[in-house]
Amino acid sequence: MADQGASSKASKKRQKRDKQSIVAALRNVGNRGICIGGSNNFGPSQSVSSQGPSEETSQETPNSSPKEKKYKKTRGPTTCKTMGQDGEKTNVYFNERGQPIDQGSEKLSSYLGMIGRQMVPITYDDWRDVKGVRKDLIWEAIKQKFTLDEQRKAYCMRTVGRLWRSYKTRLRGIIDCCKSNAMVLEKKTKKIDPKDWKIFIKGKSSPRFVAKSKKFKIMRSKQVLPYTASRKEYARVENDMKKISDNPSSIVRVDIWTKAHTKVNGEPSNEEVAKNL
Template sequence: MRGPTKSSKMAPKKGRRERNATVTTLRNQGNEGISISERDSNSPHTQLGGQSGGSPGGQSGGSPGLPLDHDSGSSSANEAATNTSTGKGTHKGRGQAKLIVVDSPLPIQFNERGQPVGPNNEKFSSSCGVLARENVPISCQDWKKASKDKRLLWVAIKKLFEVPDCHRKSTFQSMGKSLSDYKSRLTNDIIEPEGDTEVINSLRPGNIKSIEEWQQFVSDRLSDNHKAKRQKFQDLRSMQKLPHTTSRRGYARLEHKMKKESNTPDSISRVDVWIAGHLRKNKEPLNDAIGVQKMRDYTQTQPEGTSSLQNDGVTHVFGAERRGRVRGLGFGATISKMQAIGYQKEQAKRMEEMMNDMKDEMRNEIKAEMMVEMKALLSQNACVASQSNATPNPIPTNLQGYMCELLPLMDKA
């Protein structure tokens, strides 16, 4: 059997060099709160400047700082322990995301609703989740109050991606959702071996710095209050009859992909995105409750260009939207935001119509003035020719031809 090749031996060293280079760069730029996870260990993060992260009890000393690279070595050990202790299968999923290493901030494209789309959107979403998971205390009960952590998180995101400040709020909303999802996954792991302290302690992820912090999280998640809340949302989830097939892409990225591939991107509506997000690979709907055929039939009866959130096929089948979200538009889309976007589009359309009307008026006025001047010139030339008894210079009588040549120049102005 052949031994490991030279390239496979050099890969870990190359990764460490890239990680250390990023640490040095951010250290020189003054990000003293940023830290990095050690490879293949459960040890606390190492702060820039050589300080050991964390204090006894976890977060009493403030924010732990931000990691530059997340390695799943410690997490994989915990996942293996989870599978062994809880009897889960050995199916290997996508695994936890890692924070990327970049030479310069990557550009991010946002749609009109402020949702990340385009080439680097998945890296951006994954990085938001990694930063929140690795640096916000797991004992944090209210994400809205984590102001100090958010300040450091925003600095780190700006070093990785070109994100305008106007998208700060939506970025933190994405981080908060990722942190909540992470806690839910940990809760699922500790619920089954409840009462077995040794097994539960072995499930502690490497990014949780102290056993005291982990035990505090476990105690909160195993409390009767949280169990009742968990059961409530599990019951609501069991009533969900409209599963989608967008995977981690989501509606916003699916819409962006559909518009990019379409010859008429403006024709892609919410109904089209909804239907595409609920079809199997064979183009069949997941179930009859999705209402694909009803939406198609209703859309065909509506005049073209009159569709809106209040009267499109999705609203016709499922009723009016509730506050807080809009079906088929992805995370972050709300009724108020869509109303504001609709108002801006209406104002832009109105301004465009006014500009076109003004251009037509100016064109007609200039055309009338030129006609008057040309007629005066003809009259003057004819008068001079009759007085000198000479043959006048030939003057074209087709003034419309001259107008056709002059008007395009006016359109360029």
């Protein structure tokens, strides 16, 4: 009985600290805005490459030598320092499929990534475990900066979850690049709690996760159709194409896919893409 009482008290203390951290994060994001670029908090950009559209891109460029890796310099995480400082909310326009496009869409996606990093601890194993008051406060933080109807909540929550997972993947890349536990501990960024970082390292170094990670790396290696539209999702690619087209209604899914898989000069991104055109 004594053990159960102690466990209950510890649980209540954790819940109290958790709620306090959420409220603190909500106050913190209240004065933030968009600032694309800046220094990379991870030092040399350690990340896992992606084969599809991503709002938080950071590509790892391995050296030809298997003993040493080199990384190309990429933009750092969005910090949102200038958006909404005048108290005005940003309008976001959506297409008929409920996808953000045009004015405000890039700011929204950047802000959603930042909110996920600040308000969702990396100690969560799965986004589906994030529930209740935390998600409600995330939504309130988003509405502080953007004019959004309640029907947009589902999209915003999905996007926060996706970008939060991408963020954890980049953190996992840091662990992969370190040769010792001491190096991993040194790579902790200032914005991550030391206790959370140790829990994260332990979880991502477990045999179960390593096996799962290996499986997905093999799956990614089989993806040979690189996405070339950077941070733009297909909806924004489509919208940009229709803006400059003399006949917007003529643009179909094949045209959008082609645009998102070709270089700036119009050439296919690789031979596999060329075969599919």
